[in-house]
Amino acid sequence: MTVRIAGGQGFYGDTPRAVAGLLEDGVDYLCLEALAELTLAILQKDRQRDESLGYTRDLPFYMGAALPAVVDGRTKVITNAGGINPPAAARAAVETARALGLSGFKIATVLGDDLMPHLDDLRAAGVSLDNIDTGQPWDQLPDAPRFAAAYLGAAPIVEALAQGADVVITGRVADASLFLAPLIYEHGWAVPSDPASLDADDWDRLAAGIVVGHLLECSGQTAGGNYSGDWWALPRPWDLPYPIAEVDADGTAVITKPASSGGRVSFDTVRHQLLYEVHDPANYLSPDVVADFTSPTFEDLGDDRVRVRGVRGKPATDTYKGLVAYHAGWSGEVRAAFSWPDAREKATAAAAILRKRVEMAGIDVDEWHVEYWGVNALGGDTVPADPACEPPECVVRVAWRCSDAESAGRVGRELVPMSLSAPPPGFTGMGRAGGSGKPTELLGIWPTLVDRHLVDAHVRVVVEEV
Amino acid sequence: MARIALRELCGYRAGDKGDIANVALFADDQDVYEVIVREVTVERVRAHFGAMVKGRVDRYEAANVRALNFVLHDALGGGGPRSLRADALGKTLGGALVRMEIDVPDSMAGRRRARPDVGWADDILRG
Numbered sequence: 001m002t003v004r005i006a007g008g009q010g011f012y013g014d015t016p017r018a019v020a021g022l023l024e025d026g027v028d029y030l031c032l033e034a035l036a037e038l039t040l041a042i043l044q045k046d047r048q049r050d051e052s053l054g055y056t057r058d059l060p061f062y063m064g065a066a067l068p069a070v071v072d073g074r075t076k077v078i079t080n081a082g083g084i085n086p087p088a089a090a091r092a093a094v095e096t097a098r099a100l101g102l103s104g105f106k107i108a109t110v111l112g113d114d115l116m117p118h119l120d121d122l123r124a125a126g127v128s129l130d131n132i133d134t135g136q137p138w139d140q141l142p143d144a145p146r147f148a149a150a151y152l153g154a155a156p157i158v159e160a161l162a163q164g165a166d167v168v169i170t171g172r173v174a175d176a177s178l179f180l181a182p183l184i185y186e187h188g189w190a191v192p193s194d195p196a197s198l199d200a201d202d203w204d205r206l207a208a209g210i211v212v213g214h215l216l217e218c219s220g221q222t223a224g225g226n227y228s229g230d231w232w233a234l235p236r237p238w239d240l241p242y243p244i245a246e247v248d249a250d251g252t253a254v255i256t257k258p259a260s261s262g263g264r265v266s267f268d269t270v271r272h273q274l275l276y277e278v279h280d281p282a283n284y285l286s287p288d289v290v291a292d293f294t295s296p297t298f299e300d301l302g303d304d305r306v307r308v309r310g311v312r313g314k315p316a317t318d319t320y321k322g323l324v325a326y327h328a329g330w331s332g333e334v335r336a337a338f339s340w341p342d343a344r345e346k347a348t349a350a351a352a353i354l355r356k357r358v359e360m361a362g363i364d365v366d367e368w369h370v371e372y373w374g375v376n377a378l379g380g381d382t383v384p385a386d387p388a389c390e391p392p393e394c395v396v397r398v399a400w401r402c403s404d405a406e407s408a409g410r411v412g413r414e415l416v417p418m419s420l421s422a423p424p425p426g427f428t429g430m431g432r433a434g435g436s437g438k439p440t441e442l443l444g445i446w447p448t449l450v451d452r453h454l455v456d457a458h459v460r461v462v463v464e465e466v
Numbered sequence: 467m468a469r470i471a472l473r474e475l476c477g478y479r480a481g482d483k484g485d486i487a488n489v490a491l492f493a494d495d496q497d498v499y500e501v502i503v504r505e506v507t508v509e510r511v512r513a514h515f516g517a518m519v520k521g522r523v524d525r526y527e528a529a530n531v532r533a534l535n536f537v538l539h540d541a542l543g544g545g546g547p548r549s550l551r552a553d554a555l556g557k558t559l560g561g562a563l564v565r566m567e568i569d570v571p572d573s574m575a576g577r578r579r580a581r582p583d584v585g586w587a588d589d590i591l592r593g
Contacts, residue, residue: 037484038555041547133484133539228477228492228560232582268477268492271531275490277481279537281528294528328548369543369550378558381516382565399550443547445484 003186005029005179005212006244008066009079010219012039012056018219018242019065023075025258027244029182032062032079033175033217040172041325041443043083044147054085055092063096063167070166071102078157078178082171084147086111090169090464097466105466108160110170112459115148115322115450122454129324129448141446143326150320150455153287154209155193157181163463172323174287176213179245183209187249192288193456195315207291207313208251210284214293215255215273215308216243222255222273223304224263229272236262252309254301265304274298283314285321287452290314319449328444329366330408333399334415335373335430340392344375346424347396353422354398357414365411367401395430401442408439468575471567475577476502478560485545487519487538487556489563492531497574499532505568511536514566518559536563 006022009032022030034056047054059081069075082089090109097103115122123129129138149172158181160168170178184191189209190202198206215222223241224234231237241263247253257265274293275281281293295312334354338346351370358365371377373395398415402408419427472478477492491506493499512523521539528535542556543549553559570577 036546037482038546133486226479226557228479230580232584232587237586271492271533272477272479272490274531275488275528275533275535276479277483278488278490278535279483279486279524280526281535282526294530297530325547328544331550333550367550371552373552378553379562379565380518382514382518382562397552399552401550442544445545445547447484 001186002246002248003028003183004244004246005031005182005216006242007179007216007219008032008242009034009062010217010221011036012042012058014219015240016058016061016065018240019062021258021261022242022244023066023069024260025244027075028186030066030075030077031178031216032077032081033178034079034081035083035172035175037323037445040084040147040149040323044325044443045441047084052088055083055089056081059089060092060096063093064100067097067100067102070105076161076166076182078168078181080170080173080178082109082169084114084149084171086169086171093167093169094464094466103466105166106164106463107167107169107466108163108165108461108463110152110156110160110168110173110459110461112156112455113149113152113171113173115150115455116145118458119145119148122450125451125454127450127454129322132447132449141324141326142328142444146325146327146443148322148324150322150450151287152320152455152459153177153192154181154184155191156459156461158185158191160461160463161185163461165463175217176210176286177288179213179216180206180209180288183212183247192316198315203289203313203315204311205251206289208253208311209247210286210289210291211293211296211308211311212245212247212253214284215270216245218273218276219243220263221276222270223257223265224269227269227272229268234262234264238262251311252307254305254307256305259304265306267298267300267306270298270306285317287316287320289316318452320452320455322448322450324446324448325443326446328442329401329403330405330439331399331401331442332408332412332439333397334412335395335397336415337393337395337428337430338424339426340390343391343394344372346426347372347394349424350418350422350427351396351398353418354415357418358411361410361414363402363407363410365400365402369399371397373397405439405441412438467569468572469567470570470575470577472502472506472564474579475574476564478564480556480558480560482542482546482555485540485542487541487559488535489538489559490533490535491563492533496532499529501568501570501574502534503527506534506566510566511563514563
């Protein structure tokens with residue numbers, strides 16, 4: 001038996017229009033991956049404003065596109081669009097179904113990734129919650145936690161499917177695990193909730209599922225999106241490709257895409273995605289298995305089909321990754337453009353004059369950041385300093401961080417009078433928003449590890465008939 | 467020996483996790499892979515990025531896809547939701563890495579990757 005699963009969403013902001021093409025091609029499971037570190041921060045700000053938010057708000061559009069096929073029994077939907085408020089996401093999905101007059105299906109909500117209610121208990125149980133990137137101990141967390149979530153694995157989704165769920169909505173389930181879950185369920189693979197009972201073949205199959213998930217989780221990025229090869233020569237580049245995997249019971253998979261869409265699936269496009277956001281490729285840590293991304297072979301079969309086989313896996317670690325966010329101040333930014341001649345020097349002077357004026361106004365700024373667009377804003381120190389090469393124009397972008405929103409808002413206003421009264425000639429404001437300096441809240445990210453059994457104790461699957 | 471920019475020999479993709487960026491380099495063929503394994507060292511990558519990378523640089527090999535993966539610590543101004551960088555997610559660091567020039571055997575000196583032809587885009591924009 002071969003299971004066809006699709007990556008219908010790669011982030012909050014992707015297009016629900018992809019769903020129609022995938023359903024037309026025929027997929028057993030439509031997996032919608034909606035979360036990133038940055039997304040959780042956005043959702044936290046939503047929830048601060050309104051308790052009923054905290055999920056990705058494009059979910060109803062995805063549901064509207066997919067539910068008719070779900071009700072017809074043609075596909076099932078698995079998504080982590082629940083963000084930091086899965087029950088609210090489930091309510092939104094149910095409302096969408098009601099508005100469309102659709103019923104006769106089961107929707108499951110996975111709960112328990114939220115660590116906020118348990119932080120004290122975790123500490124008491126001996127979990128350090130230290131920052132795994134910087135090594136900082138928990139008592140150095142710079143501000144109170146705003147959200148704290150564990151990256152759950154596939155097991156609760158498998159449980160939801162076993163209870164007959166047609167739609168599964170989760171919070172912070174690891175991206176690739178969303179795709180592994182239906183493979184475990186359909187192929188009867190071992191569930192990694194009890195690692196001691198698994199053998200080497202079990203771990204290899206789970207690792208194969210994680211590789212498939214990793215290749216599909218960023219939607220078009222495996223099929224010619226964000227591609228450094230001959231990107232200009234890809235078919236129908238405006239008709240973005242969303243990927244499909246055909247996965248056999250032994251974990252062998254073919255990565256492909258609907259023939260009707262643009263893009264390309266080749267050895268080169270697939271390997272680009274394999275290492276995306278990966279650290280040690282021989283030890284890719286997921287909540288379900290440690291996958292060796294250096295083990296599989298990739299065979300380009302032509303016609304937008306690449307076969308992946310031979311993935312090796314090792315037992316999962318006894319911890320889940322956790323992500324804690326804390327308030328990290330307020331930022332603002334402004335931009336101004338200058339033309340030749342001496343564009344770079346004018347831009348530098350403008351940034352310095354702004355800084356001086358902010359100082360004169362008595363506004364405290366904790367951090368300044370200056371970028372020269374058209375010169376080295378992106379390339380930084382990798383751009384060779386060549387005095388003979390004078391840029392035809394330059395945009396200066398100045399960003400800042402203050403401890404309070406009011407100060408962050410005042411900084412940008414110091415730029416506006418400079419358009420007439422600062423010496424560099426040809427000061428050009430960058431559009432209507434460029435000089436507004438509207439403050440934005442910053443959130444710091446604190447990655448940590450949490451004993452998996454302490455987290456699993458709170459995981460629940462709620463199934464509701466619609 | 468000749469000197470040539472990595473852009474003529476490799477593809478690239480960059481991503482983020484917190485304040486850590488990773489940049490993968492994809493060799494165009496096996497000969498190129500062997501050259502980049504030899505030439506694109508942790509030390510050279512650290513020097514290339516200069517002040518852009520404040521922490522450690524790790525390098526991993528993925529021979530099955532002829533790739534090197536560089537992990538750049540403390541490289542994104544505190545990480546996506548905290549960073550003041552316009553490119554807070556480090557999306558452009560791949561392009562920045564392939565600007566690096568390395569020594570290659572003379573047989574590779576004339577390598578040049580195809581340059582974009584966006585005639586189709588011009589057609590669209592002309593309306």
